[in-house]
Amino acid sequence: MAEIVKGETGDWEIVIGMEVHAQITSQSKLFSGAATAFGAEPNSQVSFVDAAMPGMLPVLNEYCVEQAVRTGLGLNAQINMTSVFERKNYFYPDLPQGYQISQFQHPIVGEGEIEIDLSDGTVKPIRIERLHMEQDAGKSLHDQHPAKSFVDLNRSGTALMEIVSRPDIRGAEEASAYLSKLRMILRYLGTCDGNMDEGSMRADVNLSMRRLGDETLGTRCEIKNVNSIKAVQMAIAYESRRQVEVLEGGGTIRQETRLWDPVKGETRSMRSKEEAHDYRYFPDPDLLPLVLQPDFVETIKSSLPELPDQKKHRFMSEFGLGAYDASVLIAERPRADYFEKAATGQNAKLVANWLMNELLALLNKEGKAISDSPISAAQLGQLVGLISDDTISGKIAKDVFAEMFISSKDPAQIVDEKGLKQVTDTGAIEKVIDEVLTENADKVAEFRSGKDKLFGFFVGQVMKKSGGKLNPASVNDILMVKLKG
Amino acid sequence: MSIDKETVRKVAGLARLSLTEDDLERFTPQVAGIVKWVEMLGEVNTENVAPLANVVNIDLKLRPDTANDGGYQKEILVNAPESMEGFFVVPKVVE
Amino acid sequence: MTELTHQTIAAALTGLKKKEFSAKELAEAHIKVMADTRHLNAYITETPEQALVAAQAADKNIAAGEMRPLEGIPIGMKDLFCTKGVRTTAASKILGNFVPQYESTVSGKMLSDGAVILGKTNLDEFAMGSSNTTSAFGNVISPWKRSDGSNADLVPGGSSGGSSAAVAARSCMAATGTDTGGSIRQPAAFCGIAGIKPTYGRCSRWGVIAFASSLDQPGIFARNVEDCAIVLKSMSGHDPKDSTSANKPVPDFAAALTGNVKGLKIGIPKEYNVEGMPPEITAIWQKGMDWLKAGGAEIIDISLPHTKYALPTYYIIAPAECSSNLARYDGVRYGLRVEGENLNDLYSKSRAEGFGNEVKRRILIGTYVLSSGYYDAYYIKAQKLRRLIYEDFINAYQKCDVILTPTAPSAAFAIGENDDDPLKMYLNDVFTVPASLAGVPGMSVPAGIDAQGLPLGLQILGRHWDEETVFRVSDFIETAAAFSAVPQMIQKKAA
Known part of the structure; x- marks a missing residue:
């Protein structure tokens, strides 16, 4: 059930594809033996490899591969028996190598599909485009010093799965249902804890608008920093409205990265990310193609929950x-x-x-x-x-x-x-009923003269007298017989 | 494809190399010459040739998931031009 | 004690074992030559104190009768191998004060086999160069001079020029190198010593500062083939920390030196007979064939059809990888920092100040060929050519056991001679680059001298993982050539 945005000039449809970064549950990092636990001292869970010291080389974590394959199977997706790690080159202080090792042309997992459950009781399939493995970046802290940023590389090199959906999502409700379902699947599989607060699951929303009934896709914006399901809903509401206003005002949407500002409740252009990025992907010469053996995949398949x-x-x-x-x-x-x-x-x-x-x-x-x-x-x-x-x-x-x-x-x-055991013995029940009827002879007469509503009163009295322990069905039956006399 | 100063300037930007006008004057013809020279590869028909990224004919070996490295903050920071309270320090980054 | 610095490693190991001299004396003799030959600028960092500590430990082991394979042998370590607690610069200003907190796998293996490391040898900045004239720590000067009395300073070759000069000048008995496109074989030829680049994947690259990861391979220089065999055994072997290191057994390379080449098929690639090759080079190549033929080997004409495309292929792949490998030098975690107005300014200034021109040139080329719109035309095209070049070798080895070529198209040239034109400089590697692209092992042995009295080398290339045959043929040529020339400065000293 698509959510329609009503504009000045007509109805618009929201088209969304999601990129979810899910931290793989593992003891050590994707390419190094440093620990991955959350909240340690700065730069204490960093190996020479993670700090990109000269001459350091990556060695792939087998368990992370297993987790990616398991997730792929859980998304009903194709497992690619050969995948390739490539370098995505750009400069950033929390990216020590000057490149991120990721998968680009040959991801480990190809096309898949999951079902989302909507509030009207319907079920909708959302297609998955791919899942690939990559390194997480470190963390820059900008609020510790007036003129400086602080860099902590503890998270640098932690294994992530990037799960990319097709643009099949049609609004905030579907987007949250998709995220919830994805998180549920990851948690079932045990491949990611799905904890959005700690950043172990993060979502980027690719959103474009088109006139209702149009088949072609509009120009999309990528919204980053949407770190809760609530934020996803709010960001979609804001961004879809913003794009419709631009389009109806005769403007065009620029393909760009926008940042969700949860305080102001708006998205804004990220100029820093805009300036001429050209990632110059190429196969990482420090690694060889990852070739999976059929029995490796079979073993995971047979152990899927x-x-x-x-x-x-x-x-x-x-x-x-x-x-x-x-x-x-x-x-x-x-x-x-x-x-x-x-x-x-x-x-x-x-x-x-x-x-x-x-x-x-x-x-x-x-x-x-x-x-x-x-x-x-x-x-x-x-x-x-x-x-x-x-x-x-x-x-x-x-x-x-x-x-x-x-x-x-x-x-x-x-x-x-x-002593709460229910009394089912007819004699005992009759005894209590008889007492109640005797004590309330006037009400019995009223009942018999047609005041049916009093039945409830008798039941209440009986239960009260017995401390609620009499079997209610038997009480009803016997009481009815006795009252009707 | 001939390479001009603007191309070299743009590439230097991507590579985060600050070049002076003199540098640009020197490097532009050199880079252009080398790039023109390597274009001789165009002579070879490679239509049905698969790219070769690595010549070592072994399988990629994987390591077990054991946390057995890291935990030496001092060694990580010892060569840093600037560090404070266990962090690397850089000029403030504005998002 | 000059004679201590003139012997081979094999002889020194025997002498140490027989206690004819101590490891301390051996180290001291080399430390003295190292000091006496400082004008060659072969070392960036000398570590005599550490060397003496290691030598004393070696003497203890020898006294206890527990000699390790390289016990007490003085070695030069190319300053591209990270050494724990010892400054490692890659001959770059950007790493001018970098002190690694870890030991490279190769240097670590040599240390635990008893090697005595005398210091860190000079090289072209980040191993980019063929003449050792791009080092931020100054040019290395070859110990050789032309016999015409011109007294011009000659290049030792590059990039491992400090190592080749040091071994030739007798300031160490062997020195490590790395070979990306010829950086061991060409300087070995220029300095009249032996040098081997083993099969890609034979020696670990962990802790070796990267230039072009799919090509870089550690190897060794020594004054003869046997010494190379002894040291290479210690350096080789699988390293789980390097995903491109092969889990193959390491043979006893020295045992392969049988002196017998009978029945071996020696391939002579016609494409290496390049236009304008000096007659002296052609002559030494012919001599090599004659020696081998006389030894009972069969000389076979072969073709490596894509040879002429090897250099341009290399000058796409190597700069592409280097542009990415050198992105980590950004002034944040280690190395030179030049403050700027903002972070990007800091990056650009630090890198501009920290890298020399040859490095910048290659970063620019590499960034360009990987950039959007050019990737397929350059980088993918080069990878396809790399496959054709690789297959050339595989096909050739169907017909022959090893390939014999000259190591370089000329003898050593004077410093500054090729500096104006990078392309002309790159042509030095025309005979060494194809084997690097294919990943096959290659060795250079001194085979004769030119009219100026300068050494000329022959290159022996083998099948993947077959260093043994390479060593066997190299050793045979070495014996046949009976190369005895030494640099004039050594003749003078000996005289």
């Missing part, structure tokens, strides 16, 4: 869940795993309800991840089991749940200790 979309469809068919419930449950792999464990041998729909409506709400309120849940998956399953076999009622279950969340005790233990 179930991916979000597969899991979603399986949850729907195997557990009888609706599309919405399934997509909530699979949004995070630990959540899906939790659900699956809890639902094993239980009423899965009931488990899904308890997980989504009760547990997730409570965890969210307390700012806890599901991995820190005081209630284990097995315990949640047991709780649902107690409801299903009429040991406790749904109402009692809520009390038990609250107690479990505090004490982490098994539900059966809590039910035992507190």
Whole structure:
């Protein structure tokens, strides 16, 4: 569902392609043995290779290659058995070599496709153009000194995957859905932690406008520094409006790099990046072509986890869940795993309800991840089991749940200790009902004279008297028989 | 393709080499001469020839993912023209 | 103690073992020659104190009967090899004060084999040159003089001119070099010594300051073939830190010197018979063929059809790689910084001030051929020619075991003679560049002298990884040529 920008002269369509830089989860850098951990002392996680000392040479990290291939497979993409590292030449203080080692003409991963889920319940395919590996740059700090910039090379040389989509995205909603889905896939695969706050996942948005119905693409601008899904949405809203105003004012869009300014809420031209860049790509003579062996790829393929979309469809068919419930449950792999464990041998729909409506709400309120849940998956399953076999009622279950969340005790233990076991013995139920009817003879008469609404009153009294432990269905049945006398 | 002073000036800009007018006067004919000379390669039909980037006939070897290097900030900074508090220092960069 | 500096490495190792002299005495003798020949400007940095410490350690090992392969042998180290704690300049102002905190793989291997490093030898700036006249630390002067009494200072060849001059002047027994387009073979020929560039991938490039990565290859100079074989063994071997270093067993090169060339097929490429080649060069080439024929080898005419395209191919590929390899010298993390109005100004000024003209010229050419719109026409075209040149060699080696050519189209020329015209200077490498592009091993051995008494070299090229046959044939030619000329300054001293 394309988002339309209404201009003075008609309707415009937003066309977006995204370039996502995802830091590969690895212990050491792409071409050196320096560590990659976040937040260390400046220049302490830097080898002579990362600092581009004279005579230093790159050696490729095998695990990073594996992670790139794994990601490619997760994007349903073609794996290129031969890929080539090239040098992208430009000068910048946080680029010690004077070039970035990247892949240009021959990336490790070719065309692929992922599905995004939209709020109207539809699913849309977004084509992936390519994925390639490259080195990250270091970090320049501009606010430490009035006249100087400080350079820290700790991040320099860290492995990145650049994932480039086709211009298939038609607005802010699709862009956020794409980012969310991509992040979900990366996290499922364990190839990137997807942490946008720490910069381990960053997005550039290539945006152009065209009149609704046009087939040709307009001139695009690349928007950098959009570092959260919210920022992506805001930047798209701003930039699409800006371009329409330029175009409707008779101007033309200049192909350029623009910077998203989150404070001012606008994009602005990055002149520094504009001046005559000519990257002079050529194959890095310090490296040879990367040739993958078929069994290397096969081994990765056979160890791929179930991916979000597969899991979603399986949850729907195997557990009888609706599309919405399934997509909530699979949004995070630990959540899906939790659900699956809890639902094993239980009423899965009931488990899904308890997980989504009760547990997730409570965890969210307390700012806890599901991995820190005081209630284990097995315990949640047991709780649902107690409801299903009429040991406790749904109402009692809520009390038990609250107690479990505090004490982490098994539900059966809590039910035992507190004597909450549901009474299903007809004689016992009749006894309580008889007492209530006797105590409220006037109301019984009213009921019998046609005041049906009083039924609820009797149920309430019975439950109150029994401390809620009577089986509600039996109470209803017996009460009805007795009232009708 | 003949090379003029403007071309050399532009290329020097890309290569971050500050050239004086004298330098440009000297280098332009030299660079132009060399570039003209290498154009003799155009004589050879290379239509079905694949480019050769490296002559060592071995496979690219990969290293295991072990963090076993770095951790020597002092050695990284010791040759720096300017450093402060563990950082390299350059004139302020304006975005 | 002059005679200590006149012996071969093989003889010195025996003498040390027999305790005829100590490693300290051997080092001191060479340190003295190094001081006495300072006018040649062969060394940028002398490290006599470290040399003596190493020599004393060597003497300890010898006393304990634990001699390593290069125990106590005085070596010159081209100032392109990074040496831990010892200034390494690449003969450039931009690295004038650079002190590496790491040791190159090759120098490290030699040190752990007992070598005594006397100092860092001069070279063309970043190894770009064929005459050692582009060094920021001044020209190297060849120990040789023309016999016409003109007394003109001659070039030692380049880029490893400090190493070749030092070995020829007896201020070290061997010296490392790097060869990108002939930077070991041509200076060896000019200085009347032996020098080998092994197969690309034989010696690690880790810690060697890069000029053109796909061509650069460390190698060695010594006064004879056997000494080269001994030292090269120590330098060679797989290095996991260099992705282009091959994991191949290192043969005992010295064991290949059998003196027997019977049955070997020697290829003579007709394309190397270039127009205007001095008759003396043609004559020495013919002599080489005659010697080998007399030794039972078969002389075979071969063709390397793309030879004439090798130089222009090289002068696209090498500058392209150099323009990128030298981008790291930006005045930020090490090296010369010239302050500027802003960062770009700082870069441009530092690099303009730090690099010499030949380096700038090659950076300009390399940047141009890689730039948008020209990449295919120049760089890709050159890579295609490189394949044709490579295949020329592969085809030739179907017919022959080694290829014999002159090393250079002339003897050493006077300093300043070719300086006005870079193209004329580049032609010095016409016989050495094709093998560099193909990555095959090549050696130069002194084979005779010209009318001016200057040494002339013959080049022996082999198959990839077959340095052994190269050594065998080179050794045979060396014996047959019985080259005995030495620089006049040494004759005088000996006299």
